[in-house]
Amino acid sequence: MSIWAVMLLGGALTYLTRLSFIWLQDRISMPPLARRALRFVPPAVLAVVIFQELLYHSGSLDLSLVNTRLLAGIFAVIVAWRSRNPLLTIAAGMASLLLLNLLFSFLGI
């Protein structure tokens, strides 16, 4: 499947999701269970990607203390938690990864 087909199908499904209840309001209603579940979808999906990116970047599980992405990611979580500032979080994470990589290559790790 080409990237264009992926975008058109993914875009169409996204649009239909946004249109769903606006269009069919008097004919369908959202089950309470679905309403409860949908709230958890964004944190769950994004967390999966975060964990995989931090721990599997090399292609295999890396839980060691020389995994600079893991260390910088944990630092970013702390910054995000304390500051609640998205830009500061991204800047702190990028800067700490660059510094850790420099430091570790200097130390020869």
Added chain:
Amino acid sequence: MASELPPMQTRGSQFTRGVKAILPILLAVAPFGMIYGALARQSGLSVAAAQSMSFIVFAGSSQFVTTQLVSQTIPGLVIVLTIFVVNLRHALYSASVAPYLQHLPARWKAGLAYLLTDEAYAVSILHYEKEGSAGNQHWFLFGAGLGLWTCWQLSTLAGIFLGAVIPASWSLDFALPLTFIALIVPALKDKAGVAAALVAGVAGVIAFALPYKLGIITAALVGVAAGMLVEGKK
């Protein structure tokens, strides 16, 4: 007639109020658009494809995940399914604004649905709850939605060209998990949400080896179940 409405209620003024309500949020959205544009180019998408995704899908998180998946050899249908699941939350927004849009003609419903992003929804639902849906309130949602849309397209474009000049040694791909950390950590307000994220993350590590990256959706569903379990205990 529009001229008989109070000044705050005309189409133009509602539209302007919508734009003004979304403006401060655009400051935070623009960098994400630029990061998306840059990552899309670095993942191998053409300029046209990178920009078109912002136009066709128009949903940040799912566009980021897509750039990650296309840089590997993942079957297209799995990417489509992942985009669908990541964007399922929009059904909540759709259900939430639906009562306020019922009186509108079909073309308005169709157009506003396209503009129903996280941010446009967030500012518009507050407006609707305060002022109701009579009159020209849909112009507020239109203004907020179009403001965000314009910002997203332009920042994507800027990111596409920025991505070409950022050296590989900067590890720009690390901006993907950082963006997601910046998005979800401040939004985790209760134990159930934290449980959903942590369980999903650990499940994602365990399920990493599942074929075609199906581990993402599988682990996310486990996390959603965990969140509901914790919430249900209260």
